Amino acid sequence: MSGGEKSLYCPASQLTHxxxxxxxxxxxxxxxxxxxxxFIFSRFKGSSLAERLDAGSITCxxxxxxxxxxSFVVDPYFFPGGDIGKLAVCGTLNDLCxxxxxxxxxxxxxxxxEGFACSHLAIILxxxxxxxxxxxxxxxxxxxxxxxxxxxxxxxxxxxxxxVRSPIGNxxxxxxxxxxxxxxxxxxxxxxxxxxxxxxxxxVENPIESxxxxxxxxxxALIENDIPVKAMRDATRGGVAAVLHxxxxxxxxxxxxxxxxxxxxxxxxxxxxxxxxxxxxxANEGTxxxxxxxxxxxxxxxxxxxxxxxxxxxxxxxxVSRRHVxxxxxxxxxxxxxxxxxTGALLPRIC
Amino acid sequence: MSGGEKSLYCPASQLTHxxxxxxxxxxxxxxxxxxxxxFIFSRFKGSSLAERLDAGSITCxxxxxxxxxxSFVVDPYFFPGGDIGKLAVCGTLNDLCxxxxxxxxxxxxxxxxEGFACSHLAIILxxxxxxxxxxxxxxxxxxxxxxxxxxxxxxxxxxxxxxVRSPIGNxxxxxxxxxxxxxxxxxxxxxxxxxxxxxxxxxVENPIESxxxxxxxxxxALIENDIPVKAMRDATRGGVAAVLHxxxxxxxxxxxxxxxxxxxxxxxxxxxxxxxxxxxxxANEGTxxxxxxxxxxxxxxxxxxxxxxxxxxxxxxxxVSRRHVxxxxxxxxxxxxxxxxxTGALLPRIC
Numbered sequence: 001m002s003g004g005e006k007s008l009y010c011p012a013s014q015l016t017h018x019x020x021x022x023x024x025x026x027x028x029x030x031x032x033x034x035x036x037x038x039f040i041f042s043r044f045k046g047s048s049l050a051e052r053l054d055a056g057s058i059t060c061x062x063x064x065x066x067x068x069x070x071s072f073v074v075d076p077y078f079f080p081g082g083d084i085g086k087l088a089v090c091g092t093l094n095d096l097c098x099x100x101x102x103x104x105x106x107x108x109x110x111x112x113x114e115g116f117a118c119s120h121l122a123i124i125l126x127x128x129x130x131x132x133x134x135x136x137x138x139x140x141x142x143x144x145x146x147x148x149x150x151x152x153x154x155x156x157x158x159x160x161x162x163x164v165r166s167p168i169g170n171x172x173x174x175x176x177x178x179x180x181x182x183x184x185x186x187x188x189x190x191x192x193x194x195x196x197x198x199x200x201x202x203x204v205e206n207p208i209e210s211x212x213x214x215x216x217x218x219x220x221a222l223i224e225n226d227i228p229v230k231a232m233r234d235a236t237r238g239g240v241a242a243v244l245h246x247x248x249x250x251x252x253x254x255x256x257x258x259x260x261x262x263x264x265x266x267x268x269x270x271x272x273x274x275x276x277x278x279x280x281x282x283a284n285e286g287t288x289x290x291x292x293x294x295x296x297x298x299x300x301x302x303x304x305x306x307x308x309x310x311x312x313x314x315x316x317x318x319x320v321s322r323r324h325v326x327x328x329x330x331x332x333x334x335x336x337x338x339x340x341x342x343t344g345a346l347l348p349r350i351c
Numbered sequence: 352m353s354g355g356e357k358s359l360y361c362p363a364s365q366l367t368h369x370x371x372x373x374x375x376x377x378x379x380x381x382x383x384x385x386x387x388x389x390f391i392f393s394r395f396k397g398s399s400l401a402e403r404l405d406a407g408s409i410t411c412x413x414x415x416x417x418x419x420x421x422s423f424v425v426d427p428y429f430f431p432g433g434d435i436g437k438l439a440v441c442g443t444l445n446d447l448c449x450x451x452x453x454x455x456x457x458x459x460x461x462x463x464x465e466g467f468a469c470s471h472l473a474i475i476l477x478x479x480x481x482x483x484x485x486x487x488x489x490x491x492x493x494x495x496x497x498x499x500x501x502x503x504x505x506x507x508x509x510x511x512x513x514x515v516r517s518p519i520g521n522x523x524x525x526x527x528x529x530x531x532x533x534x535x536x537x538x539x540x541x542x543x544x545x546x547x548x549x550x551x552x553x554x555v556e557n558p559i560e561s562x563x564x565x566x567x568x569x570x571x572a573l574i575e576n577d578i579p580v581k582a583m584r585d586a587t588r589g590g591v592a593a594v595l596h597x598x599x600x601x602x603x604x605x606x607x608x609x610x611x612x613x614x615x616x617x618x619x620x621x622x623x624x625x626x627x628x629x630x631x632x633x634a635n636e637g638t639x640x641x642x643x644x645x646x647x648x649x650x651x652x653x654x655x656x657x658x659x660x661x662x663x664x665x666x667x668x669x670x671v672s673r674r675h676v677x678x679x680x681x682x683x684x685x686x687x688x689x690x691x692x693x694t695g696a697l698l699p700r701i702c
Contacts, residue, residue, distance in 0.1 A: 026497030043480045044490045056491030057454050061412040067491045069458035096565035105409050107420035107511050116372040129394045139395045140407030140418045146377030148699050150506040160458050248538040348499050
C-alpha cells in the first residue's frame with residue numbers, strides 16, 4: 001500500500017456480528033431486495049445499478065451497451081435439460097436480452113473445488129462452448145480458481161456479458177397503461193422443479209426437464225416484427241410472482257392474472273403440489289414475461305410462437321387500475337385472491 | 352428446452368473420473384497453463400482468449416475496449432494492507448491497465464456463505480466503493496448468491512471490468528530486443544507473505560503489509576510521459592518468475608535478472624526464508640514488471656517514481672540473446688543460475 005492511503009484493514013477479532021447473511025438474501029425475492037437496499041444501493045449511488053434492471057447501461061462512443069454479471073452455483077450442476085455451463089451462458093445472455101440488448105461478448109470465470117472431476121468439467125465447458133456459439137457470442141476472457149477440498153462444493157461459474165443495445169426496434173417506447181396484457185413465453189416453474197427433482201433421488205418417477213434455454217431468438221423475433229414491448233423480464237429467482245411484483249412497484253401499477261391461463265406442465269404441477277409450492281414462485285431459466293398493449297396481443301403472440309422456445313406463449317392477465325393489492329389472481333371459480341410477494345427461503349442454489 | 356436441441360445432460364452416475372482438478376490448476380503457474388491448453392484454448396479457438404493476455408479485446412464502433420474477469424477467493428478476506436473488496440477492484444482494474452486500457456466500468460458479483468457477518472460485508476463493500484471511486488470507475492451491475500452454511504467458505508467476489516484502450520500513448524509499439532531493460536515497480540512478494548502471515552497466527556511477530564493496490568496511476572504516468580513500454584504485466588499468481596517465463600515463451604527471448612537488484616522488504620524476505628520460498632515466485636497484487644528500451648530507462652524510472660505506488664521502481668535485469676535457459680539470475684557473487692518456471696502448489700487462495 002502506498003503512503004497516506006486510508007487502511008480499511010480490520011482484524012476479525014475486532015468486529016462484532018450484529019447479524020448474519022441468510023439464504024433469503026440470494027433468492028431474488030423480498031429478502032434480496034432488502035439486502036440490495038441496505039448494502040448495495042446505499043453505496044453505489046448514481047450508478048445504473050440503481051435502475052434495478054437485469055443489466056446496466058454504458059455508453060461507448062454513440063453506441064449504447066448493456067453490461068451484466070451473474071454467478072451460477074446450481075446444485076446439482078447436471079440436471080435434465082441442462083447443466084451449469086448452459087445455465088451460465090443462457091442466464092447471462094438472457095439478462096442482456098431482457099434489456100433489449102443483442103449479446104456480443106461474454107467472460108467465463110470458474111471456481112472449482114480441488115478434486116473436481118475433469119470429465120465433468122469437460123462436459124460443462126462443451127456446454128459453454130455450444131451455447132455461446134449458438135448465440136454467436138465470443139468468450140473474450142476468463143479466470144480459474146481452485147479451492148481446497150471441502151472449502152466449497154463442486155463448481156461455481158461467473159459469466160459477465162456485454163450486449164449492444166441499439167438499434168432496439170420498438171422496445172420500451174410506450175408507457176404501460178390499464179388494459180395492457182401480460183404474456184408468458186411458456187410453461188412456468190420447470191427449472192426449479194427440475195433441479196429439486198435432480199437433487200432428491202426418488203422424489204419423482206421420471207426426470208423433470210428444465211426450461212433452461214436461450215431467449216435471444218424471442219428477442220430477435222420481437223425486434224424483427226417491430227413489437228412495441230412495454231416491459232420484459234425473464235422469470236428467474238422468485239418466479240413469475242417476483243417479476244409481477246417488481247413491475248407493480250416500478251411502474252406504480254396493479255396486475256391481475258388468471259389462474260386457468262397460466263401454463264404449467266403436468267409433471268411440474270405434480271411436484272409443486274407434492275412440495276406445497278406455487279409454480280408462480282418457482283424459478284424459470286428460459287421463460288420470460290412481457291407486457292404489450294392489448295391491440296398488439298395477436299402480433300406479439302404470433303411473433304413469439306414462431307420461435308421454438310416460446311411456441312407456447314400465452315396471455316395470462318392484464319394491467320388493471322391501481323389497487324391496494326399490487327398483484328392478484330382470478331381463480332377458476334371467479335374468486336380473486338392476492339398474490340403475495342415471494343419473501344425468500346424458497347430454494348437455495350437453484351441457479 | 353425447446354424441441355430438437357441436443358441435450359448435454361449426463362447423470363453423474365454415468366461419468367467416469369479419470370482425473371481430478373488439483374490446486375495447481377489455479378495458481379497461475381505451469382499447472383494453470385497446462386489446464387488452459389487442455390480445457391480452455393482447445394475449445395474457444397479464434398477468441399481473444401487465445402492471446403493469453405490479462406484482458407481480452409473487443410471493438411465497439413471505432414473504439415477498442417478491453418474486457419477482463421477475475422474471481423477472488425482470498426483467505427483470510429481481511430489482511431494487512433487490504434481486504435477482498437479492495438483486491439477485487441484493484442486486481443481487475445490492474446488487469447485492464449496491463450493491456451493499456453483505462454478502466455471505466457466494473458461488475459460486482461458476490462457469493463456469500465450463509466451466516467456471513469453483515470458487519471464484515473459492510474467493510475468489504477465500503478472497500479469496493481472506495482477503490483472504484485478512486486479509480487473513477489462505475490460499478491454498473493451486480494449479483495448476489497448465498498450458499499448454505501458449510502458448502503463454501505466465507506465470501507468469493509467476481510469483478511469483471513471494461514476499459515477503453517485507445518488512445519494508448521506509445522504502449523506496445525516497439526518490438527522487444529536484446530539489451531532492453533526489465534523494471535519492477537516496487538518490492539516483490541509482499542501480498543503472498545501478508546496473506547500467509549494473516550492466515551497463520553503467530554507465524555510472524557508483526558503483521559506484513561500487502562502491496563495490494565491500484566496500478567492505474569502508473570499507467571497514467573507512462574502514457575503522459577509517452578514512454579514506449581514494450582511489455583507490462585502485474586506479477587500476481589506465480590510472482591515475477593511467472594511473468595518472466597511467460598514473456599520468454601511469448602516473445603521467444605531470454606531474460607536475465609540480477610539478484611542484488613531485486614527489491615524485497617526485510618519482513619517479506621524474513622518470512623520467505625522461514626518458509627523456504629523464493630520471493631520471485633510469491634504473488635503480488637500491486638506490483639508490475641515492464642520492459643523498455645535501455646535508452647528509455649531513466650525517463651521510465653522517473654515517470655514511475657513520480658507515483659506513490661511505484662516510487663521504488665528499479666531495473667532488475669535485461670533481455671539477453673536467446674539461450675537454452677529462458678530465465679536466469681545472476682547471484683551476488685556473479686554466478687548465474689536458471690530461474691525455473693513456477694509449477695504450482697505454491698499458496699492456495701492467495702487472491
